[in-house]
Amino acid sequence: MNHEFTDGLDELDPSEEKNFRKLLQRTKRxxxxxxxxxxVLxxxxxxxxxxxxxxxxxxxSLNFAYEDLHQFKKISEPNVSLGEFQSLDGIWGGTAMYQSYKVIEGIPLPWAEEKIQYNVLNHFSRYQGGHSPLSVxxxxxxxxxxxxxxxxxxHNGQRELLFYHPDVRYTKMLNELNQLGAIDPEKRVEMAISFDRSYTSKEIRSMLPAGVHARWFWVDTYSADYVKFLGEIPYLPVSSSNVYGYSAYADSEDIFENNEQNFISFIQTGLKHKGNFNWEYHQIYDSLRGSNPEPTPDDVHHIGVVVTGSPEALLGLQTKSYVRAAVLGAIVSKY
Structure with missing residues (x-):
């Protein structure tokens, strides 16, 4: 075939051959x-x-991370709510920052900022370091x-809440109710009340003095071994990062009350989510249900409560026998 094609070109005159070669070049280009x-396209x-x-x-991935953090916030960090959430996507990953806050008698208080990293594999992680409270x-x-x-x-210099388990024999316990008289009457105060024993959510609501408002219920989610461990350091309370419970209300208007069944539902939802806090959910779920197939409202034992109110109203707790310890938390100005 090549010989025939070459022979064909040889039969062309020089001008035709030149034009034909130009055509081939244009076609090639x-x-x-x-x-x-x-x-390119x-x-x-x-x-x-x-x-x-x-x-x-x-x-x-970002939505998954937000839902995971939002759900876990429902059972952790006493009286802290998840606030504004901002993110910046990159290539195969991104960074997000969220803010949290407390509400003390209707007054918002910025509480913390935290950054997370997320990626296209639907994984996210917190930044290492920078989460420890300031110790003074x-x-x-x-x-x-x-x-x-x-x-x-x-972030704001406010006191972190501390708690005392009723089954631990502490050598010393904080009871800061006697400090309320020194606080400006126009301030609004948060306190962590540790009980002498467990109570139901209904009992807690009814036994608080007028003007003292339940904000967050502390639930006993500790194994017998962990309670024994707490007893080995009998002067050290439980920090707010190691307690679990739930908000007293499901809304900011304090209309819909949460209860024991809501707490169980929060745990079950967290287990289904299978996120970064899956281990914590399993530990709490197993601690609540014991040897039963699943926990019931009767297995949810409240051993403390976070309350808010004016200094004068909180002074009403001084005569209450169920108060084993009382620790000051955040204090804000009314105006």
């Missing part, structure tokens, strides 16, 4: 240009598809023989 354009389409897929996967030695506590530093929120 067009073919190359077409292939380049197709390659395919590359752009692939890049666009990857960008769309990257955005969709990161959005899914309290001279009055030292005088009373309490050999631990007081914890303060690193």
């Amino acid at each position: 067009k073919t190359i240009l077409r292939n380049v354009l197709i390659s 395919c590359t752009l389409l692939i890049l666009f598809g990857l960008m769309v897929a990257n955005r969709m996967l990161l959005t899914r 030695t309290d001279p009055e506590m030292v005088e009373q023989g309490m050999n631990f530093a007081r914890s303060y929120n690193v």
Whole structure:
């Protein structure tokens, strides 16, 4: 075939041969240009598809992270709610920052900022470090023989809440109800009340003095071994990062009350989510149900409560026999 084609060219006169070669070159250039354009278009389409897929996967991962954090906040961090959430997507991953806050008698108080990293594989993780509270030695506590530093929120300088388990024999316990008289009457105060024994949510609501409002119920989610461990350090209370419970109300208007069944539902929802806190949910669920197939409302034992009110109203707790310990938390100005 090549010989015949060459022989055909040889039969052409010089001008025809020149024109034919130019035609071949133009055809070749067009073919190359077409292939380049197709390659560029395919590359752009692939890049666009990857960008769309990257955005969709990161959005899914961010939503998963937010739901995981929001759900876990329902059973942890006493009287703390999840607030504003901001994010910045990158290539195959992104960074998000969320803020949390407390509400003390209708007054919002910014509480913390935390960053997370998420990726297209639907995984997220917290930044390492920067979460520990600020520890400051309290001279009055030292005088009373309490050999631990007081914890303060690193972002706003407010006191972190502390709790005392009713089954632990502490050598010393904080009872700061006697300090309420020194607080400006126009302030509004948060306190962690540790009980002498467990009570139902209905009992707690009814036994609090007028003007003292339940904000968060502390639930006994500890194994016998962990309670024994607490007893080995009989002067050290339980920090707010190691307690679990639930908000007294399901809404900011204090209309819909949460109860024992709601707490169980929060745990069950968390287990179904299978997120970063799956281990914690399993530990709490197993602790509540014991040897039963699943926990019931009767298995939810409240051993403390976070309350808010004016200093004068909270003074009404001084005569209550169920108050084993009382620790000041955040204090805000009414105006």
